[in-house]
Amino acid sequence: MTPTTNASAPSGIVLNIQRYCSHDGPGIRTNVFLKGCSLRCKWCGNPESIAFKPELSYDPRKCTGKKACGVCLKAPFPEGGFYVVEGADDTIHVNWDLAGDCDEALASLCPTGALEMFGKRMTADEVLAEVEKDASIYRSTGGGITLSGGECLLQPDFSAALLKGAHERGMNTAIETACNVPWKFLEQVLPHVDTMLHDHKLTNTERHKKWTGVGNERVLANFKKAYETFPDIDFVARTPLIPGINADEEHIRAVLAFIRPHKNVIDYELLPYHRFGLGKYLSLGVVYELDDYKTPSDDLVKHLQAIIDEAFGRTGGTR
Amino acid sequence: MKEIGHGNFQRRIAIMVGAGYIPGLNAVILGAALAAGKLGWEIVGIRDGFDGLLYPDRYSDGGLLTLSPELVANLDPTASGLLGQAPRIDPFHVRRVNDDDMVEEVDMSDELLKRLKKEDIDAVISVVGGRGLSILFKLHRKGLNAVCVPRSIENDIAATAVSFGFNSALSFTIEMLDRVRQAAQSARKIAVVEVLGDQAGWLALQAGIAVCADAVLIPEIPCDLQTLAARLKDKVTPRRPYGLVVVAEGAKFLEDIQTQTVKPSVNSLKASLSPLATGDASDHVIRKSGQAAETVATRLQLLIAEETFPLVLGPWVRGGTPTAVDRQLALGYGAGAVRAVEAGSYGSMVTFVPPDMKFVPLTDTINKIRTVPSDSMFMQIASSLGIFLGREL
Numbered sequence A: 001m002t003p004t005t006n007a008s009a010p011s012g013i014v015l016n017i018q019r020y021c022s023h024d025g026p027g028i029r030t031n032v033f034l035k036g037c038s039l040r041c042k043w044c045g046n047p048e049s050i051a052f053k054p055e056l057s058y059d060p061r062k063c064t065g066k067k068a069c070g071v072c073l074k075a076p077f078p079e080g081g082f083y084v085v086e087g088a089d090d091t092i093h094v095n096w097d098l099a100g101d102c103d104e105a106l107a108s109l110c111p112t113g114a115l116e117m118f119g120k121r122m123t124a125d126e127v128l129a130e131v132e133k134d135a136s137i138y139r140s141t142g143g144g145i146t147l148s149g150g151e152c153l154l155q156p157d158f159s160a161a162l163l164k165g166a167h168e169r170g171m172n173t174a175i176e177t178a179c180n181v182p183w184k185f186l187e188q189v190l191p192h193v194d195t196m197l198h199d200h201k202l203t204n205t206e207r208h209k210k211w212t213g214v215g216n217e218r219v220l221a222n223f224k225k226a227y228e229t230f231p232d233i234d235f236v237a238r239t240p241l242i243p244g245i246n247a248d249e250e251h252i253r254a255v256l257a258f259i260r261p262h263k264n265v266i267d268y269e270l271l272p273y274h275r276f277g278l279g280k281y282l283s284l285g286v287v288y289e290l291d292d293y294k295t296p297s298d299d300l301v302k303h304l305q306a307i308i309d310e311a312f313g314r315t316g317g318t319r
Numbered sequence B: 001m002k003e004i005g006h007g008n009f010q011r012r013i014a015i016m017v018g019a020g021y022i023p024g025l026n027a028v029i030l031g032a033a034l035a036a037g038k039l040g041w042e043i044v045g046i047r048d049g050f051d052g053l054l055y056p057d058r059y060s061d062g063g064l065l066t067l068s069p070e071l072v073a074n075l076d077p078t079a080s081g082l083l084g085q086a087p088r089i090d091p092f093h094v095r096r097v098n099d100d101d102m103v104e105e106v107d108m109s110d111e112l113l114k115r116l117k118k119e120d121i122d123a124v125i126s127v128v129g130g131r132g133l134s135i136l137f138k139l140h141r142k143g144l145n146a147v148c149v150p151r152s153i154e155n156d157i158a159a160t161a162v163s164f165g166f167n168s169a170l171s172f173t174i175e176m177l178d179r180v181r182q183a184a185q186s187a188r189k190i191a192v193v194e195v196l197g198d199q200a201g202w203l204a205l206q207a208g209i210a211v212c213a214d215a216v217l218i219p220e221i222p223c224d225l226q227t228l229a230a231r232l233k234d235k236v237t238p239r240r241p242y243g244l245v246v247v248a249e250g251a252k253f254l255e256d257i258q259t260q261t262v263k264p265s266v267n268s269l270k271a272s273l274s275p276l277a278t279g280d281a282s283d284h285v286i287r288k289s290g291q292a293a294e295t296v297a298t299r300l301q302l303l304i305a306e307e308t309f310p311l312v313l314g315p316w317v318r319g320g321t322p323t324a325v326d327r328q329l330a331l332g333y334g335a336g337a338v339r340a341v342e343a344g345s346y347g348s349m350v351t352f353v354p355p356d357m358k359f360v361p362l363t364d365t366i367n368k369i370r371t372v373p374s375d376s377m378f379m380q381i382a383s384s385l386g387i388f389l390g391r392e393l
């Protein structure tokens, strides 16, 4: 993992810039997804954002097949990286173990765009120019830019430059983070943040390690220090709700106990897990864990939401 | 005799096993150890996939188990756990937590080759399945003297007639199907039993023949559910008020294909697996277990006036002890791998195409799947026995 450190001309690996979003911060927003993550949540819905470097993707719907094209079946593509199944149609299959290291130069040889790279290096100015296209909407709705991922704090120079630039252009700024990074990265980015959406995934550190790859001690320490060091930021806690993993009262109450003493934690949102992203998994060759995780029932979500509403002194049931 | 620093052995080789349990792994190790011993070679076992090489500090014996004559003399060929296993064996993408407490994947293939060199190990025998063959091919391209032994419950590895592990799974599947038949008989229902076989229907077909199932549905022949229902309507009578349908996990249905918007090729994920997957090796397999049985059981119940029940054998058949056939095969494959090393036939896989045991280049087997051909003897047998194979042949 190589977070960017060149502060003079900050650039970073951007996965996607999504306009007209309304869920991740106030108003209408543009979400900028950065690549690279320091956790490996087993339920991850953004598999293409995990690796730090750009990586190959394959869209079989765009591929014209061996007879019409077949470019990837020959050098300079890696031997065995692409193939057709004997006797079947002439559609290209990808052996990701052998093709996964293909770079931009190779992918660009595909004439139809079936082979593409997920993620590209962009400068902060390039991203801001894109984001600014909707400046008038941000101003009228109180919206702005949200950095998401992956883990946007893994590219602290780039993220700080983007958010600072957005502030200078009069936009509201938000980040979405799991905070499994050294504190110095937060310290560098948070001065430019208006709203921080942050994930409370699991309370128990051993279970956190089992499901995400690392324990949660540093994550919780970062949350607490951030609440205390940056009183002007609006913090919004979140939990991706997955039955059998964290969709239980105990976790919700533990999170509430953690956040409620801090008045700048203005809300706690539940994000009921749903199976999105199958197409992305197919394109990347990552196999979707189809029946591993169930979507929480409406009743369960309502029940847990009611606990949160009560803790925040809201009445009238679910929002 | 060349001295290489390990006693008086002429050379030193290693053996490792890939992810996933297969009955009789010890028998392969035994076969290789006996054959290597006969040549005056030392053979060591790498613990837990490649972990024994990559993380020697984690093991009191340094991660390598010397397969000494004493150990080999007492090795139980019916067991499988001698070397242990790792959930992933890809040294190009080793997941670890770095000093900053962040999860990352790193390429440790250079370290792996360096450690082998340091240990004077000049060839590695790997007992692996389909995906492992690709990884070993990549390592071979990087300079590893690799020889592979095919292992597959589904017998879908190309270039060999029988992979080791298949026969044990087949025997157990047949035993379970016999029991299910009794249950169906007493309940007066149609049992729909799903067995492993994502892209190749060998297990379903051969087991279905052995128990004289009413129908066997395999990925190679998309099933016409209307015709299946009509056939079962004829077969299930007051005198024989039950039925047995064996369905492979990867069975396809004509009605799905006709309504499919995405090209069918994207479903062939098992052969297009990613090093980028977010979980352990098991996550590389689409978890669609049970869907095929559910589809058939539900559709049949809607189409005819019979009650059905779905059952999934799935991973149950991966465990247990090896059958006599698998024990012989495993010993033969182990010994055959040593012969391949002796012949300097690296980047190869040992194959058993009766009556011969040979070695073929890995390029002859990766990216290919051994499916049931339409003129297969087993298809003809099934057809003669009146077993419906998804559509009228």
Ligand code: SF4
Binding pocket: A062, A063, A064, A065, A066, A069, A070, A071, A072, A073, A082, A092, A109, A110, A111, A112, A113, A114, A115
């Ligand atoms: S180069 Fe692109 S369009 Fe051509 S066969 Fe390969 S994937 Fe398909």
